[in-house]
Amino acid sequence: MAKKRLAILTSGGDAPGMNAAIRAVVRTGLDWGAEVYAIYEGYQGLIDGGSQIRKMTWDSVGGILHRGGTVIGTARCEAFRTHEGRRQAAHNLLKHQIDSLVVIGGDGSLTGANLFRQEWPMLLRELVERGEIDQKTADRHAFLAVVGLVGSIDNDMHGTDMTIGADTALHRITEAIDALSSTAASHQRTFVVKVMGRHCGYLALMACLATGAEWVLIPECPPEMDNWQEKMVADLKAGRKAGRRESIVVIAEGARDRHGNPIGSTEVVKALEEGLGEEVRATVLGHVQRGGMPSAFDRNLGTLMGYAAVEAVFDATPETEPQLICLRGNRIKRAPLMECVERTRAVADAINAQDYERAMELRGGSFTQAFRTLRTLNRSLPHAPTAGQTRLRLAVMNCGAPAPGMNTAVRAAVRIGLDKGHTMLGVTNGFQGLIDGEIRELDWMSVNGWASVGGAELGTSRITPTGRHLYSIARTIEKHEIQGLLLIGGWTAYKGAYEMYHHRDDYPAFNIPMICLPASINNNLPGSELSVGADTALNNIAWAVDRIKQSAIAQERCFVVEVMGRRCGYLALMSGLATGAERVYLHEEGVTLRDLQEDLNQIVAGFKHGKRLGLIIRNENANPVYTSDFMAALFEEEGGALFDVRQTILGHLQQGGDPSPFDRIQATRLAARCVEFLIENALAHVPASAFIGLGAGGIQILSIEEFPKMIDETHQRPKNQWWLDLRPIAGILSQLGPRSRPPEKN
Numbered sequence: 001m002a003k004k005r006l007a008i009l010t011s012g013g014d015a016p017g018m019n020a021a022i023r024a025v026v027r028t029g030l031d032w033g034a035e036v037y038a039i040y041e042g043y044q045g046l047i048d049g050g051s052q053i054r055k056m057t058w059d060s061v062g063g064i065l066h067r068g069g070t071v072i073g074t075a076r077c078e079a080f081r082t083h084e085g086r087r088q089a090a091h092n093l094l095k096h097q098i099d100s101l102v103v104i105g106g107d108g109s110l111t112g113a114n115l116f117r118q119e120w121p122m123l124l125r126e127l128v129e130r131g132e133i134d135q136k137t138a139d140r141h142a143f144l145a146v147v148g149l150v151g152s153i154d155n156d157m158h159g160t161d162m163t164i165g166a167d168t169a170l171h172r173i174t175e176a177i178d179a180l181s182s183t184a185a186s187h188q189r190t191f192v193v194k195v196m197g198r199h200c201g202y203l204a205l206m207a208c209l210a211t212g213a214e215w216v217l218i219p220e221c222p223p224e225m226d227n228w229q230e231k232m233v234a235d236l237k238a239g240r241k242a243g244r245r246e247s248i249v250v251i252a253e254g255a256r257d258r259h260g261n262p263i264g265s266t267e268v269v270k271a272l273e274e275g276l277g278e279e280v281r282a283t284v285l286g287h288v289q290r291g292g293m294p295s296a297f298d299r300n301l302g303t304l305m306g307y308a309a310v311e312a313v314f315d316a317t318p319e320t321e322p323q324l325i326c327l328r329g330n331r332i333k334r335a336p337l338m339e340c341v342e343r344t345r346a347v348a349d350a351i352n353a354q355d356y357e358r359a360m361e362l363r364g365g366s367f368t369q370a371f372r373t374l375r376t377l378n379r380s381l382p383h384a385p386t387a388g389q390t391r392l393r394l395a396v397m398n399c400g401a402p403a404p405g406m407n408t409a410v411r412a413a414v415r416i417g418l419d420k421g422h423t424m425l426g427v428t429n430g431f432q433g434l435i436d437g438e439i440r441e442l443d444w445m446s447v448n449g450w451a452s453v454g455g456a457e458l459g460t461s462r463i464t465p466t467g468r469h470l471y472s473i474a475r476t477i478e479k480h481e482i483q484g485l486l487l488i489g490g491w492t493a494y495k496g497a498y499e500m501y502h503h504r505d506d507y508p509a510f511n512i513p514m515i516c517l518p519a520s521i522n523n524n525l526p527g528s529e530l531s532v533g534a535d536t537a538l539n540n541i542a543w544a545v546d547r548i549k550q551s552a553i554a555q556e557r558c559f560v561v562e563v564m565g566r567r568c569g570y571l572a573l574m575s576g577l578a579t580g581a582e583r584v585y586l587h588e589e590g591v592t593l594r595d596l597q598e599d600l601n602q603i604v605a606g607f608k609h610g611k612r613l614g615l616i617i618r619n620e621n622a623n624p625v626y627t628s629d630f631m632a633a634l635f636e637e638e639g640g641a642l643f644d645v646r647q648t649i650l651g652h653l654q655q656g657g658d659p660s661p662f663d664r665i666q667a668t669r670l671a672a673r674c675v676e677f678l679i680e681n682a683l684a685h686v687p688a689s690a691f692i693g694l695g696a697g698g699i700q701i702l703s704i705e706e707f708p709k710m711i712d713e714t715h716q717r718p719k720n721q722w723w724l725d726l727r728p729i730a731g732i733l734s735q736l737g738p739r740s741r742p743p744e745k746n
Contacts, residue, residue, distance in 0.1 A: 006100035011109035015165025017298030024306025049092030145316035156200035159340035160326035184246035233275030238380035385421030397427035399489030403533025404659035484678035490520030513681035524568035526710035528693020558614030
């Protein structure tokens with residue numbers, strides 16, 4: 001039986017993370033026994049044929065994981081829009097016996113792929129009639145399998161939570177706005193920042209949410225009033241009066257007013273200069289949003305989608321319609337390609353028809369909720385309490401080790417609580433502060449500027465309350481009349497909340513609603529597949545390892561890199577996936593001498609065949625005997641003259657730095673829901689206590705009673721860890737080459 005042959009191409013605008021997808025498609029295809037071809041320069045290369053269609057080897061995609069753009073090129077192609085052009089493309093594929101196509105691009109590129117598939121039988125007939133192929137070839141390749149991956153920084157495709165490249169673009173934008181904010185505050189100046197997004201305001205909206213910018217203009221929801229310029233000026237003036245030193249307005253390139261008239265950065269600058277009576281600066285970020293190294297998220301997203309694309313190719317039948325590989329929650333799914341494309345275009349149609357309510361509806365509930373939350377957080381001052389409303393006293397605190405995003409969560413919780421008319425209290429230094437009564441009232445400006453700041457401005461501590469502490473905590477709660485408590489942190493927060501809940505009968509003061517928000521770089525908390533801070537830590541690791549690899553390749557060196565995580569291997573596995581590590585050691589799997597011998601043999605074989613660097617990532621508690629020192633010494637001794645070995649312990653670098661956009665947005669979303677939970681339960685006869693998190697279906701809230709049932713107490717991690725299902729993918733892609741036979745499929 002002939003081998004399956006598949007090809008991959010990238011089309012339209014480039015997006016960071018495309019190379020990760022290319023690498024995954026090539027190596028997974030080869031590992032599964034297929035021959036894989038890359039089509040250079042997109043659809044143009046498909047029409048030109050010849051050297052533009054190249055057979056790929058395992059090493060063809062080595063060293064590209066961290067590179068931006070697309071190594072196989074992309075181009076706009078008018079010829080492919082014609083029937084003649086598509087016939088030539090079909091002929092060029094059949095010259096290589098290719099009848100499966102993976103396309104990475106936007107809605108236009110994917111629509112072209114679908115049309116190509118629909119016409120395929122007709123194109124074959126025409127090629128037979130023209131004598132360019134024989135009937136036997138046509139029969140052998142009677143249908144074209146098409147699988148699509150969305151590479152677009154705009155995050156504008158229906159059916160997938162994220163598109164390849166969007167997270168990296170958001171990194172570029174937030175970094176720019178963070179930098180502008182500091183200079184703007186120094187001079188009490190206003191900046192207008194224009195970002196990409198012709199028909200989608202995702203980048204503008206989320207950048208505003210992540211950075212604390214004051215105003216945003218997006219295509220889906222224009223300003224409600226005709227005199228929006230006056231409203232914008234009034235809001236910025238009120239912000240200055242309240243104590244803000246800087247003003248940032250973010251505008252999507254497709255922004256418009258209620259009547260469909262485009263709003264440009266020049267118009268916004270002019271309105272602000274006239275209204276504020278000061279010079280206003282504009283920054284158009286342009287294509288810098290597309291460039292540079294992809295974030296850890298985009299590397300892993302591209303990798304997992306590429307692997308899933310090959311699965312879909314092998315599953316395809318003549319009856320299977322083209323599939324789009326999507327991300328929903330943290331799961332890779334498939335969806336009918338054209339259904340997703342059509343619903344995506346429906347948003348643009350709604351915007352053009354000035355049906356903005358419909359456009360927001362099509363974007364989905366999380367997009368709409370983010371916009372509403374942003375409106376609250378960006379107010380100059382909170383709404384005044386409603387006459388006669390019950391004003392609650394809600395406290396917020398950090399617990400355990402610091403995690404990037406803690407400050408973002410505190411800011412969101414405080415401002416949303418204040419805007420709903422309640423009193424917000426800040427507890428200093430975690431449970432120690434609650435024991436000592438270190439509590440202060442927070443106002444609107446107390447948390448100004450916290451959205452983008454790493455660390456924990458309220459302070460934190462690792463103390464978990466025990467029997468002797470509970471009395472003091474109960475006294476503090478009674479003294480300050482606390483009626484609801486938000487605990488932001490890791491294992492310490494969850495254990496402390498459970499202890500207080502468990503002792504409600506002994507201490508009536510604990511009969512208040514409490515909720516834990518997961519914030520831990522270790523990502524080892526039950527009820528949430530992603531903790532606030534873990535994404536930032538992954539990016540810190542990827543940043544460091546990229547530089548380590550650059551030093552290693554120059555000197556034929558192998559590095560053993562130790563990362564945090566305690567007894568949870570999330571950081572080790574996901575950073576290994578993002579950096580292309582040859583081996584990852586996890587506490588969940590343990591380490592044996594046989595493992596080390598096999599891995600050593602593989603690394604030695606690699607260097608003998610011309611490999612110039614090796615990378616091993618080890619969870620800090622993978623094994624108490626086979627330490628990083630031991631591994632480095634073993635590999636150094638056995639490597640001989642082939643390579644030398646160094647070890648690097650990244651340490652607290654992983655906890656530091658400003659939170660990533662993902663962590664800022666997640667912290668804000670979770671904090672908003674936590675405050676709602678506290679308000680809903682504060683006046684209940686038996687208030688609920690809970691922990692919140694991101695599950696496979698979105699945000700979920702679970703009773704604190706479930707905590708002991710969901711954890712592995714000995715190792716301080718959840719019993720079920722979703723990310724362990726990705727272990728085989730990391731193993732396949734890190735091999736020296738494909739296995740001798742394709743895997744058996746269930």
